[in-house]
Amino acid sequence: MPDAPAAEGSPDSYSVVVIGAGPAGLGAALNIVRARHRTLILDGNRPRNAATLHSHGYPTRDGISPLELRKLGREELAGYPEAEFQNARVTRVNREGTLFRVEAQGIRGSADRVVTAESVVVATGLVETLPALPTLRAFYGTSIHSCITCDGYEETGKPLALIGETSDLAEHALLLTRWSDDIVVFGPMGEEDERALAPRGVRVERRPVADVVGDRTGLTGVQLEDGEVVPRTAAFVRPIYQPALDYLAGLGADVDDWGLLATDGEGRTSIPGLYAAGDSTVPGPQQLIVAAGSGARTAAALVRDRL
Template sequence: MSEAVDVVVIGAGPAGLSAALNLVRARREVVLIDGGRPRNAATLASHGFLSRDGISPLELRKLGREEVAGYPGATVVDRVNVTSVVRSGDGLLVRAQARGAAEPLEWRAAAVVVATGLTEVMPALPSLRAFYGTALHSCMACDGYEKADRPIALIGETDDLAEQALLLSAWSRDLVVFTNAIGEVGGADEARLGELGIRVERRAIADIEGDRAGMTGVRLADGEVVAREGGFLRPRYATALEFLDGLAPAADDDGLLVVDPEGRTAVPGLYATGDVTPPGPQQLIVAAGAGARTASAVHRDLLRVALGG
């Protein structure tokens, strides 16, 4: 039997937690579904979150979950994967499966908020994960300060590496941009970077060098090692939204859900917030703010329906 609730929030990152918290405070019955696999799990510290600068992202999630769960209108379910969201009468039916459980879960909701975030697709380097979250990061705004004036790398296979390198130069100009023989940096952009003392390395990468003390360099396919103490990755991003196939919400060219400024999709009752919406990856505090804004829209829309408006 499916349980009837006001809202199901799918995803327990900053955007989903913020949406759920504001909705339960609006006296809504809310189910918060946490898949238990956050994108930033490898990161030791989160930065730029007011009053929580330097906190572990896992601790931030833990605190947020506890705050949501402390309200009587909230139900938090952990290690659960949503399998489908489909139309059911005037609302939506959410089907899910808890890992290790035989029986599926179902909720009938007046509204569903998708806050599932993104998956990072990294360059295929054997030792990359060993240094990710400590020496290597993907968010300059989050971790650039800690790399200030150090010899660092920017590694990516995208066509915006020059733009990213210019942004990164605010923290350090002792910078080498590695395209791994795939990323694109035009001649004019390379000249502009060169004026700042930033080198572009176009050869293929074999691996990341280092030991338990940390990263020491980038080893190229021809054997040369370029000494670097850390740096930033420019991953590609992917969504995992197959559970919405039955509703077919609009998405942009990057697979991000198209929403209005308050998080409404074109599907009645379906909302999205955080990294899964344009422009994509955001600082934690920005995602949390987006979740709060979407929660306000959900509450007002449900109230309008209840009052016959």
């Protein structure tokens, strides 16, 4: 049997560096180390779903805390000698000859790192900006959510709010009607869309929102700037999403209209040896199971390319 593939050189030389240890990064790393590639996983430890108490739709793990899912993934990787994990925020990725040079700033007592790798998998996902409401964070992850597909079921039959400022609120409101027939949209919506959604129980409130209100039981309403409170017991917000890819600026990889890494559908970017998985690439359902599957698919392409 041949020796396990490994990068040549110093202990800071790796076959693969995976950037990000959410479901996409963990899905990629697990399959890469099982192909016996020496792999360093770097994670900034700032998951976008940190406030979420329960995640859904992941077979055998429905209802698990996203943080617990990450912990289990790290424990699985720890069982492979080919895997190394470090809490560090990647600040720059450049080419160094035929290799990638990856610079990372250590966090939580971890040392700074400068390493080289033959291949890099980008799985740092998105940064979300929530509506600027003073009390929103107090209920975010419990009775206010951002992922309708992830948390709609738990809010079935409740008076719901949809809060945002983007042009796609009608699409999100239509999806919400799978779980409730009492929905108020707080934000912009065209009159044609409003008329089409009205028979499904969707109302539109165009007065500006000042805040959300609630008590120990959770959300109780949405407060408008004129002081009126519209009673609601759960809400979904439409964040503004931005790619978390500044550290790749020196590579010149192709991006799409969203600013995300353009890939060939299997995770290969325009830069040979640079791959992307999860929300760092083509937008789609933002579910943990989808991200993990994307990571596994990207790993399969990387392993084949390295034969």
